[in-house]
Amino acid sequence: MPDGASPVLDVKGLKTVFRTRGGEVHAVNSVSFDLKPGELLGVVGESGSGKSVTMMSLIGLLPSPPADVRAGEVLFGGTDLLRCPEEQLRAVRGGEIGFIFQDPMTSLNPVFTVGFQIMEPLRKHMGMDKAAARQRAQELLKLVGIPDARRRLDDYPHQFSGGMRQRVMIAIALACDPKVLIADEPTTALDVTIQAQILELVRELRRKLGMAIVWITHDLGVIAGIADRVIVMYGGQIVEQAPVNELFHRPRHPYTRALLKTIPSVRGQREAKLNVIEGQPPILVAAPSACSFRARCPHAFDRCARENPARRPVGPGHDVACFWDPAPGAADA
Amino acid sequence: MLDTAPVRRKLVEVQGLRMYFPITAGLLRRKVGDVKAVDNVSFDIYEGETLGLVGESGCGKSTCGRVILRLYDPTGGSIRIEGREIADAAQSDLRDIRPTMQMVFQDPQASLNPRMTVAAIIGEPLDEHTTLSKAEKLARIYELMDAVGLNRNYANRYPHEFSGGQRQRIGIARALALNPKFVVCDEPIAALDVSIQAQVVNLLEELQDRLGLTYLFISHDLSMVRHIADRVAVMYLGKIVELAPRDDLYLRPLHPYTQALLSAVPEPDPELETQRRRIILKGDVPSPANPPKGCNFCTRCPKVMDICRTVDPAFREVEPGRFTACHLFSQSNETAGQTAAAEARQSIQQGV
Numbered sequence: 001m002p003d004g005a006s007p008v009l010d011v012k013g014l015k016t017v018f019r020t021r022g023g024e025v026h027a028v029n030s031v032s033f034d035l036k037p038g039e040l041l042g043v044v045g046e047s048g049s050g051k052s053v054t055m056m057s058l059i060g061l062l063p064s065p066p067a068d069v070r071a072g073e074v075l076f077g078g079t080d081l082l083r084c085p086e087e088q089l090r091a092v093r094g095g096e097i098g099f100i101f102q103d104p105m106t107s108l109n110p111v112f113t114v115g116f117q118i119m120e121p122l123r124k125h126m127g128m129d130k131a132a133a134r135q136r137a138q139e140l141l142k143l144v145g146i147p148d149a150r151r152r153l154d155d156y157p158h159q160f161s162g163g164m165r166q167r168v169m170i171a172i173a174l175a176c177d178p179k180v181l182i183a184d185e186p187t188t189a190l191d192v193t194i195q196a197q198i199l200e201l202v203r204e205l206r207r208k209l210g211m212a213i214v215w216i217t218h219d220l221g222v223i224a225g226i227a228d229r230v231i232v233m234y235g236g237q238i239v240e241q242a243p244v245n246e247l248f249h250r251p252r253h254p255y256t257r258a259l260l261k262t263i264p265s266v267r268g269q270r271e272a273k274l275n276v277i278e279g280q281p282p283i284l285v286a287a288p289s290a291c292s293f294r295a296r297c298p299h300a301f302d303r304c305a306r307e308n309p310a311r312r313p314v315g316p317g318h319d320v321a322c323f324w325d326p327a328p329g330a331a332d333a
Numbered sequence: 334m335l336d337t338a339p340v341r342r343k344l345v346e347v348q349g350l351r352m353y354f355p356i357t358a359g360l361l362r363r364k365v366g367d368v369k370a371v372d373n374v375s376f377d378i379y380e381g382e383t384l385g386l387v388g389e390s391g392c393g394k395s396t397c398g399r400v401i402l403r404l405y406d407p408t409g410g411s412i413r414i415e416g417r418e419i420a421d422a423a424q425s426d427l428r429d430i431r432p433t434m435q436m437v438f439q440d441p442q443a444s445l446n447p448r449m450t451v452a453a454i455i456g457e458p459l460d461e462h463t464t465l466s467k468a469e470k471l472a473r474i475y476e477l478m479d480a481v482g483l484n485r486n487y488a489n490r491y492p493h494e495f496s497g498g499q500r501q502r503i504g505i506a507r508a509l510a511l512n513p514k515f516v517v518c519d520e521p522i523a524a525l526d527v528s529i530q531a532q533v534v535n536l537l538e539e540l541q542d543r544l545g546l547t548y549l550f551i552s553h554d555l556s557m558v559r560h561i562a563d564r565v566a567v568m569y570l571g572k573i574v575e576l577a578p579r580d581d582l583y584l585r586p587l588h589p590y591t592q593a594l595l596s597a598v599p600e601p602d603p604e605l606e607t608q609r610r611r612i613i614l615k616g617d618v619p620s621p622a623n624p625p626k627g628c629n630f631c632t633r634c635p636k637v638m639d640i641c642r643t644v645d646p647a648f649r650e651v652e653p654g655r656f657t658a659c660h661l662f663s664q665s666n667e668t669a670g671q672t673a674a675a676e677a678r679q680s681i682q683q684g685v
Contacts, residue, residue, distance in 0.1 A: 046526040161617040191389035191553065193614045196597035200613055218527060221599030225606040244603045262531040264560040266583060266598045267605075274535055274560060277528040280496050 007034035007075075008179050008212050009058075014072035015287075016050075016057045019065055026284045027053045029236045031072075032311075035180060040206065040213045042227030042244070044220060044259075048281055050236035051216045055182050059093050060086075076180075095125035098173030098211075102185040104165035108157040114141075114168050115153030121175045140171040143208075145201055163194035167201070174209070182214045187222060199226060220263055224248060229317065232256050235282045235292030238311065242318040252320040254297045291322070299324040344515055344547050345378040345401065350410035350420075352393075352400045356622055368622045370396040372571035373410070375648065378515070383541065383548040385562030385579070387555055387594075391618060393571040395439075398517040398551045402434050403427055414515065432462050432511035439520035441500035445492040451478070451503055452488040458510040477506040480543075481536060498529035505536065509544070517549045522557060534561055555598050559583050567591050570629040571621050573648060576656040587657045589636045628660065636661060 016028035028050045035041050045051045056062045057069045059081060074081040076097070081089060093099070101107040109117060118140055119133040128136065134153065141149035144167040157165055166186060173181055183202075187195040203226065206213065217223060223230055223244070230247045232240040232255065240253040251257045261275040279296040291297070294304040303323050311319045351374075353367035370393040378384045388394045400407050403419055412420040414434060419427060438444035445454055455474050459465055465473065475485050481502040492500055501521060508516055518537065522530040534557060540546060552558050558565055559579060566576040567590065575588040586592045593612040600606050614633045619625055625632050631641040640660050648658040 046528060163617060191618075192555070192597040193389065193593060194617070195599075196611060196613055199599070200611070219599070220527075220601040221606075224601050224603045225599045227603075248601065248603050259528060260601065262528055263601055264556040265600060266556045266559055266595055267600060270559060270580075273538075274531040276531045276535055278532075280498070281526070281528075 005036050008037050008077070009035040009214075010075040011054075011058065012073050012075075014054060014057060014074065015070040016053055016062070017068045017070050019068060023285055026287050027236050028057060029284075029288055031233075031236075031238055033231055033238060033241065035212050035214060037179075037212055038206075038210045039228045040215055040226055042223040042230040043214060043216045043233060044218065044223055044230060045233035046218055046281055048284075049233040050284075051233050052184050053236075054233070055184060055214060055216060058182075059097055059099070060089050061093075061099075091125065094121045094173075095176045096179050098176070098178035098181045100166075100169050100173045100181065100183040100186045103189050104162060104169050105189070107169060108165060110157055113154050113156055114160070118153075118168070118172050118175055121172065125176045136175070137171075140175060141168070143174070143205070144168070144171045145197075146171075163190055163197060166190060166194075166198055170198075170201070170205075174205070174211075177209070178211055180212050180214070182216075184216045185218070186215075188217065188219070195222070202226060220248075220260065232259075235288065236284050237288065237292065237321065239293065239322070240318075240320045241311070242315070246315060246318050250315070250318075252314055252318070252326070253293075253322050254299050254324065255293050258296075258298075297324075341379040341382075343377045344380040344415060345549070346411075346413040347377070347401060348375050348411040348413075350374045350397070350400060350412060351408040352396055352405055353408040366622055369571045369624065370621060371400060371407075372624075373648075374568075374571075374573050375410075376566055376573060376576055378547055378549060380514075380547055381541075381545055382563040383550050383561055385558035385565040386549060386551045386568060387553060387558050387565060388568035389553060389594075389618060391621065392568040393621070394551050394553075394568050395519050397568070398436070398519050398549055401549065402436055402517055404436075432458070433513050434515045434517070435508040435511065435513040437501070437504050437508050437516060437518045437521045440524050441497060441504050442492075442524070444504055445500060447492055450489050450491055451483070451495075454492070454503060455506045455510055458507060462511055473510070477510055480509065480540065481506045496529075497525050498532055501525060501533050502536065505533075505540070509540065512544070513546070515547045515549070517551070519551045520553070521550075522554070523552070530557065537561065555595060567594065570618060570624055572629055572658065573656075574630065574658050578654055581655060587651065587655065587662060588630075588659050589634050589661070590630050593635070628658075 012032045014028055014031045018025040018027055031054050043051045058074050069082060072082065076092065081092065115134065115137050118137040122128045122133040122136055137153055138149045141152060146152055146164060146167055160168060187198050190198065199222065215227060227244045229243050231238050232253065234255050240256050247256065248260065251260055258277045262277060264271060264274060277296055282292045288308045290306060291304040291309055294300040309321045309323050311321045313319045350371055352371035353369050355364045356366040356368060357363060358365045374397060386394045386397065399405055401412055407420050410420060411418060414430065417430065419430060452474050455477055456470055459470050459473060474488060478485055478488065483499065483502050492503065522533050525533060538561060541548060550558060550561055562579050564576065564578050565582045566573050569590050575591045582591065583595065586595055593614050596612040600609060612635060616633055619632055627643045628641040628646050631637050634641065638660060646658045646660045646663060648656055650656050651662040
């Protein structure tokens with residue numbers, strides 16, 4: 001992982017609000033992070049924690065209304081994506097920033113061949129003619145491990161299995177040699193043996209192509225296997241950020257610590273009783289004025305109800321949004 | 334849980350169960366084939382235990398759970414619950430047995446009627462099967478709500494007012510209303526967030542201890558099944574390929590599919606992840622409408638032999654309490670079986 005290199009993507013103070021009939025929902029609250037060239041950044045959180053909305057906000061994929069990206073800046077190659085004209089944004093989307101969505105069943109168009117869908121960004125963004133685009137599409141299918149690529153270009157999405165469709169999605173996202181690839185729960189809809197295939201493919205593609213990847217997931221096991229650095233989201237905010245080994249071995253935020261303890265393993269020690277995070281995730285009806293985890297936190301004290309903790313550094317590349325300090329030596333308590 | 338109990342009574346006995354769905358074609362809906370969703374499956378469930386049923390999507394695990402409760406009419410085979418044969422019982426006879434066997438469904442959103450209050454949902458089985466007075470019924474509903482950790486004051490609310498985890502608690506309360514002995518839990522936690530999954534699993538375990546329930550726990554989540562189940566059955570393409578006590582299965586899987594399946598589960602520890610040896614299976618699961626000749630797994634098996642492509646291996650006991658359907662362990666291949674077992678042991682040691 002290149003350290004200290006200037007980031008390819010720099011997000012500062014991003015705020016996204018949804019206007020609904022029941023009032024406003026503050027889905028993303030002052031989220032800041034950056035992405036270094038070639039690194040794989042894991043984004044972990046439960047449903048409703050704002051991880052997908054954050055990434056969709058970056059490249060203007062949220063319909064407005066109801067969504068309203070209220071504040072912040074997203075620096076990508078010197079331009080602020082939140083303030084650049086739609087035309088320029090369209091050139092970035094699918095061109096320099098590739099996107100893989102969760103559900104390979106619904107994100108491919110059923111009435112066009114797979115070949116057409118891979119060639120579309122090549123012709124739009126790279127200005128290739130039909131023959132060149134087809135050649136490149138065939139290479140891409142081969143790259144993502146689809147056998148008999150030339151013939152498969154003329155097949156429709158329903159002729160592919162779930163794992164194969166996700167490979168096609170990856171081929172489309174990679175079509176224009178993106179600098180950044182955003183993958184939103186790309187393996188969640190897949191079976192474990194197929195997930196293992198896709199993870200192996202992503203490891204191999206990173207070695208070959210070296211783009212930076214943002215990988216959104218709720219599965220800490222997947223993150224442990226592929227990420228360089230991890231951000232943990234809760235209640236629309238980043239509560240912890242750390243290099244992957246640091247996060248798993250020295251988690252600081254009570255939420256991260258609890259989350260790591262609730263997941264059972266197929267190997268190692270079997271717990272007699274599962275650890276539980278009591279209570280429910282917060283409902284984001286207002287911008288947070290206090291720590292959003294305090295109601296479920298075993299370490300909460302009076303200050304947590306008065307102020308919303310800001311992220312503070314606790315180690316190299318490691319910061320946490322929490323007032324509480326674990327006692328020294330009790331790192332794994 | 335029952336490891337220490339000397340005598341174990343079989344509550345559910347399934348023998349040679351088959352569930353085929355017809356494939357029809359043409360104007361006259363002529364039958365042209367079968368989807369063999371469950372194909373010759375046999376297992377027992379002992380009283381008070383949890384049998385985990387794992388497998389990937391489309392392997393027939395949910396169908397299996399539904400057939401056992403006679404939500405489908407099986408194509409063949411026998412299902413005995415407390416010794417009573419129900420595979421070919423008439424619907425009117427089934428009605429008497431239904432209270433002893435209940436189900437918790439996967440999607441708490443879809444399995445609760447949005448127009449009924451929580452009290453009405455939990456009380457519906459009581460209306461159907463008991464003659465309780467209104468007051469008695471309400472008392473029972475409150476009792477059930479307490480048991481699953483729902484606030485009594487919410488009895489008149491509707492399902493949409495609850496979170497996913499709470500809705501699953503409503504589904505569990507409904508399943509328990511008639512004091513069942515046997516509950517099929519069909520992916521009860523798949524739709525829930527990680528932090529809520531643990532709450533529901535702990536509740537299911539607590540209820541089992543308190544009420545002496547027997548579970549068939551269907552899931553694709555191998556780590557959760559390891560936590561909750563006493564014995565585990567692994568399904569692939571309509572058949573059970575391996576059945577073993579939990580610790581044996583996870584420490585030393587015998588069938589090559591079980592080995593691959595377990596090795597595919599990522600470990601939430603970055604250091605172990607970098608060292609872990611993975612078995613990456615090639616290709617996809619074949620269609621259950623057109624399964625391969627011989628062993629169902631022969632198209633993807635890393636240890637495939639010639640015999641696997643022609644002869645379907647029998648599901649048999651290869652060690653006390655351990656069943657598997659694989660030619661590596663068939664009698665004529667006794668030595669091969671031992672080598673494979675030793676290999677399995679080795680790969681697991683390397684893997685962890």
